[in-house]
Amino acid sequence: xxxxxxxxxxxxxxxxxxxxxxxxxxxxxxxxxxxxxxxxxxxxxxxxxxxxxxxxxxxxxxxxxxxxxxxxxxxxxxxxxxxxxxxxxxxxxxxxxxxxxxxxxxxxxxxxxxxxxxxxxxxxxxxxxxxxxxxxxxxxxxxxxxxxxxxxxxxxxxxxxxxxxxxxxxxxxxxxxxxxxxxxxxxxxxxxxxxxxxxxxxxxxxxxxxxxxxxxxxxxxxxxxxxxxxxxxxxxxxxxxxxxxxxxxxxxxxxxxxxxxxxxxxxxxxxxxxxxxxxxxxxxxxxxxxxxxxxxxxxxxxxxxxxxxxxxxxxxxxxxxxxxxxxxxxxxxxxxxxxxxxxxxxxxxxxxxxxxxxxxxxxxxxxxxxxxxxxxxxxxxxxxxxxxxxxxxxxxxxxxxxxxxxxxxxxxxxxxxxxxxxxxxxxxxxxxxxxxxxxxxxxxxxxxxxxxxxxxxxxxxxxxxxxxxxxxxxxxxxxxxxxxxxxxxxxxxxxxxxxxxxxxxxxxxxxxxxxxxxxxxxxxxxxxxxxxxxxxxxxx
Ligand SMILES: [Zn+2]
Numbered sequence: 001x002x003x004x005x006x007x008x009x010x011x012x013x014x015x016x017x018x019x020x021x022x023x024x025x026x027x028x029x030x031x032x033x034x035x036x037x038x039x040x041x042x043x044x045x046x047x048x049x050x051x052x053x054x055x056x057x058x059x060x061x062x063x064x065x066x067x068x069x070x071x072x073x074x075x076x077x078x079x080x081x082x083x084x085x086x087x088x089x090x091x092x093x094x095x096x097x098x099x100x101x102x103x104x105x106x107x108x109x110x111x112x113x114x115x116x117x118x119x120x121x122x123x124x125x126x127x128x129x130x131x132x133x134x135x136x137x138x139x140x141x142x143x144x145x146x147x148x149x150x151x152x153x154x155x156x157x158x159x160x161x162x163x164x165x166x167x168x169x170x171x172x173x174x175x176x177x178x179x180x181x182x183x184x185x186x187x188x189x190x191x192x193x194x195x196x197x198x199x200x201x202x203x204x205x206x207x208x209x210x211x212x213x214x215x216x217x218x219x220x221x222x223x224x225x226x227x228x229x230x231x232x233x234x235x236x237x238x239x240x241x242x243x244x245x246x247x248x249x250x251x252x253x254x255x256x257x258x259x260x261x262x263x264x265x266x267x268x269x270x271x272x273x274x275x276x277x278x279x280x281x282x283x284x285x286x287x288x289x290x291x292x293x294x295x296x297x298x299x300x301x302x303x304x305x306x307x308x309x310x311x312x313x314x315x316x317x318x319x320x321x322x323x324x325x326x327x328x329x330x331x332x333x334x335x336x337x338x339x340x341x342x343x344x345x346x347x348x349x350x351x352x353x354x355x356x357x358x359x360x361x362x363x364x365x366x367x368x369x370x371x372x373x374x375x376x377x378x379x380x381x382x383x384x385x386x387x388x389x390x391x392x393x394x395x396x397x398x399x400x401x402x403x404x405x406x407x408x409x410x411x412x413x414x415x416x417x418x419x420x421x422x423x424x425x426x427x428x429x430x431x432x433x434x435x436x437x438x439x440x441x442x443x444x445x446x447x448x449x450x451x452x453x454x455x456x457x458x459x460x461x462x463x464x465x466x467x468x469x470x471x472x473x474x475x476x477x478x479x480x481x482x483x484x485x486x487x488x489x490x491x492x493x494x495x496x497x498x499x500x501x502x503x504x505x506x507x508x509x510x511x512x513x514x515x516x517x518x519x520x521x522x523x524x525x526x527x528x529x530x531x532x533x534x535x536x537x538x539x540x
Pocket of ligand 1: 082083135139173174175
């Protein structure tokens with residue numbers, strides 16, 4: 001625990017040295033029992049005196065100082081940022097200015113995609129002393145997933161972060177959705193803490209508890225003072241902290257987008273307000289309040305074991321191919337981190353996708369090709385982009401496991417007032433989904449028409465596929481009865497065999513032709529040769 005607290009500015013951020021980890025492990029047991037005083041490291045963000053673990057109930061912990069000179073921070077504030085939105089780099093600049101550390105919970109599959117941080121941003125965050133935490137691979141509500149997929153999401157995120165050099169031990173539930181089952185999964189993957197999005201006193205929850213205790217009673221269900229969004233004022237932030245100071249303990253705060261100028265979404269805070277809050281927060285040191293990352297507060301458990309290897313999804317066909325069952329989607333809206341925000345009437349395992357400037361509306365319809373339901377997409381105004389129904393971007397519960405080099409047949413039935421085409425996406429080894437290719441155009445069809453298309457061989461490195469018929473104009477497109485099948489390897493192999501035979505035959509002919517030419521030269525002294533060539537020639 002001591003080492004973890006000290007390490008808040010170690011070079012490389014998450015990359016605690018082997019010595020640090022050994023020390024942390026060695027000290028963990030003792031410090032858990034003693035809650036010892038820990039010297040601050042003299043940054044501007046921390047008081048010059050020593051620090052002790054603050055207690056939930058102030059006086060109950062004061063007697064635990066190792067020596068008399070240490071002044072304990074009674075209150076610890078953790079600034080946490082969810083999703084790894086690209087605009088959070090503005091928050092990072094504010095934090096760097098005030099030398100405050102924060103925890104950034106990263107969706108690994110989003111890193112490097114438009115609107116999210118890049119690998120280079122992550123290095124910058126870590127170098128500043130911030131903590132890199134996990135927020136799953138695909139940002140799906142864990143409680144809506146099978147246990148196998150939830151493990152792939154949680155363990156996978158930790159493994160990918162480790163591959164990038166970050167030994168993540170702090171986790172945040174997408175949409176704050178957790179259950180005893182997901183807590184067990186998070187623990188099994190080696191995370192030592194997990195944070196929700198509600199539970200402590202905030203403008204939205206006046207009756208909630210003021211703080212978490214340190215150490216927390218339930219480190220895998222850490223509460224927060226709601227989510228700081230555009231409705232919060234600087235005064236709200238300050239009041240939340242001063243209320244926590246009355247009791248002492250741990251106050252994790254959750255931020256999402258950081259905005260400047262006039263364009264501020266609902267789940268955003270202004271960079272100027274964050275700056276004012278940071279300036280104010282630094283001065284709260286006088287009142288025994290310190291700012292620490294989540295991992296620093298959890299402390300000695302940092303020396304967590306690596307995430308266990310989780311088997312990839314086994315190949316399967318389309319899940320819910322006739323769109324018969326609807327469910328609350330596992331997707332967590334990236335702009336509104338709540339469990340109630342996503343559509344409740346989306347076909348299970350499918351997502352309503354699209355990009356660009358257009359107005360897409362979705363409707364389950366009885367006008368089906370098979371079963372009782374189909375899905376109708378209507379675009380009422382169109383400027384750019386497209387919209388389509390796709391198997392959920394995940395690690396294989398809904399999306400389609402594939403093998404590089406194999407080709408697949410995509411199928412579905414459709415009715416459309418406009419032309420359409422298949423749009424195909426694949427998943428990389430870090431869980432990132434990228435556009436791959438599109439089929440030729442398919443014509444508008446007033447009645448049900450079948451759309452079948454064989455993909456090119458899947459690119460190297462791809463492990464999953466998702467596809468759908470897209471609408472890229474105003475109009476209406478109804479789809480149903482999806483299918484997906486690997487093109488039999490036998491057929492592929494037979495094709496390869498024929499190609500090899502053809503190449504061998506061509507090579508043989510060339511060799512033979514050269515031999516003939518050589519032996520037919522006039523300078524050839526052997527008279528008998530002419531006969532052989534002649535016979536060879538006549539045999540053709
Ligand atoms: Zn999130």
